[in-house]
Amino acid sequence: MARTKAQLSSGARLADYLTVGFLAMQCPVGQVRLALEKSGAQSKRRRGLPREVLVYFVMMMVLYADVAYEDVMRLVVEGLRNLLGEAGLESTVVTKGAISQARGLVGEAPLRQLYEEQVRPxxxxxxxxxxxxxxxxxxxxxxxxxxxxxxxxxxxxxxxxxxxxxxxxxxxxxxxxxxxxxxxxxxxxxxxxxxxxxxxxxxxxxxxxxxxxxxxxxxxxxxxxxxxxxxxxxxxxxxxxxxxxxxxxxxxxxxxxxxxxxxxxxxxxxxxxxxxxxxxxxxxxxxxxxxxxxxxxxxxxxxxxxxxxxxxxxxxxxxxxxxFDELKTHLADRKVILRSKRPDLVKQEFYALLLTHSAIRKLMTEAADRTQQSAVDLSFIHAVRVLQRRIPFVGAIPP
Structure with a gap:
């Protein structure tokens, strides 16, 4: 069932928060922090949104391509609070403009590094x-x-x-x-x-x-x-x-x-x-x-x-x-694939798209291996839907 802005604004389901847990399994918080540190994009202060949250946000906005930035951020913050231990996240309210500004501070490099280090045959x-x-x-x-x-x-x-x-x-x-x-x-x-x-x-x-x-x-x-x-x-x-x-x-x-x-x-x-x-x-x-x-x-x-x-x-x-069709029609399924309005954020979103696609493909490969099938015989669309409904709670995932 497709999500609408109204549905998310009126109260997201637990499964929406659990999706963040899947991304945290595929891109562990420790690896995200290391990528931020290597690229010089780690948070200078612990006020506001930690930069790790922004990395997961860009990946989540790929999965929720038709949902407002503010609602996607709320899902990420709620889903990661137990894992990050950030008590201040509970009351954080972030505007669309603030999200874009924070994404600019993170830049392309951490997501590119995560992609180059994490995604392999x-x-x-x-x-x-x-x-x-x-x-x-x-x-x-x-x-x-x-x-x-x-x-x-x-x-x-x-x-x-x-x-x-x-x-x-x-x-x-x-x-x-x-x-x-x-x-x-x-x-x-x-x-x-x-x-x-x-x-x-x-x-x-x-x-x-x-x-x-x-x-x-x-x-x-x-x-x-x-x-x-x-x-x-x-x-x-x-x-x-x-x-x-x-x-x-x-x-x-x-x-x-x-x-x-x-x-x-x-x-x-x-x-x-x-x-x-x-x-x-x-x-x-x-x-x-x-x-x-x-x-x-x-x-x-x-x-x-x-x-x-x-x-x-x-x-x-x-x-x-x-x-490539999975990137264009199954994850985004709209005429404009990428959402970012600035070239630096387009580059960032490009690597987030590849990271998220890879995470889903790893999930499908593991499922196919258990049943002795070919990973390409499983439905990618079904995997995206399963991903949004049946991922374990993020608090159980080690950093």
Whole structure:
């Protein structure tokens, strides 16, 4: 059942306060305080709202996207009072303007640090969809999020082309790397709309390692980005554009073949080529499928998976689109995804969104593991609803 401002103002249910407890389990107060200290954003005085409260507030406003700031803050204060031991919180009344000012003092850094330290691939190796031939399955892709049409946001982030519908709102562009078996967006980089996905993807790719196989769509299949991926030690599986020339050098027993990619199609000198394995295939009987697909991989040799296995694996990368959809339609479910009206607070809210999404995904993974299911088979919408109703009381959670 959707919450309204009137419902919360007339008296929140105990379950609303308990939601804060779930966030405190996933981002313990001790870790929040450490992140505040490292970023220089810890409270200088114990008067007013502790900065820890502001961190949980930004995460809670993601879950309660259509609820007034003041009501969300009341839920956070009531839910955390036992845990923080702040007697003064009981009588604290905070206005919307004061909340925005306090959020500005906290800044982006603590939430970014919490995200970078707390959110990692976490799918159990035995869970369906998590691993492929001993490697954790990851996907990299980009998307956008809308925000309020304020001048500061518009000047900093820019708009989609056009001026109607979603294009009427400023947008933040981001690239993320998702663990396909859990839908968790483990690494991400954001920037203004005019900053290209391939630019943002550089630092995201750096988080890959030899335990992973990273899949990517054709928009990321450039020589320099491929080289960057190779340096991480990860297995790579990228789709290539139909216009890219790939000369067949050696045909392999499974029908795939070896070829070379070049830093510049007009420059093929030594040191500017890399050998790749090419997999060409078609999807028969699949509606709307393209006539053919081509993938390249650095996974070759006797222990390499077959071309059919790799082709099937590539299409699991679409789970990253489902992860982005969860951010946009299941958590926010409105035309303007982010609520913040200033660029510094947009950045802060971006990491709060990823932290909250990850917390829900961890809950779902734990539930799926207990029942020997795949985490991606569980309903994200149902998990959000369960989260708002059945979380243990926060006072029982250690700091």
């Amino acid at each position: 976490h799918g159990p190796p035995g869970m369906p969809g998590v691993m492929f031939h001993g490697h954790r399955v990851m996907a990299i892709d980009g998307s956008t999020l809308t925000m309020p049409d304020e001048k500061a946001n518009s000047d900093f982030y820019g708009h989609l082309s056009g001026g109607y519908g979603d294009a009427a709102f400023p947008v933040i562009r981001f690239v993320g790397m998702t663990e396909c078996g859990t839908h968790t967006i483990c690494f991400a980089k954001h920037g203004p709309f005019e900053e290209g996905e391939l630019t943002l993807a550089q630092s995201v790719m750096d988080h890959a390692d030899k335990s992973m196989i990273v899949t990517a769509d054709r928009g990321f299949c450039g020589y320099e980005f491929w080289q960057r991926g190779l340096r991480t030690g990860a297995k790579l599986l990228f789709r290539v554009k139909s216009v890219q020339s790939l000369r067949r050098m050696q045909t392999l027993p499974d029908g795939s073949y070896l070829s070379e990619i070049h830093s510049n199609k007009n420059l093929k000198q030594k040191g500017q080529t890399t050998v790749v394995r090419v997999i060409e295939y078609a999807l028969d009987g699949i509606p709307d499928a393209e006539s053919s697909y081509r993938l390249i991989t650095n996974w070759m040799g006797e222990d390499a998976p077959s071309a059919v296995e790799l082709a099937a694996l590539y299409h699991r990368r679409w789970t990253i689109e489902e992860s």
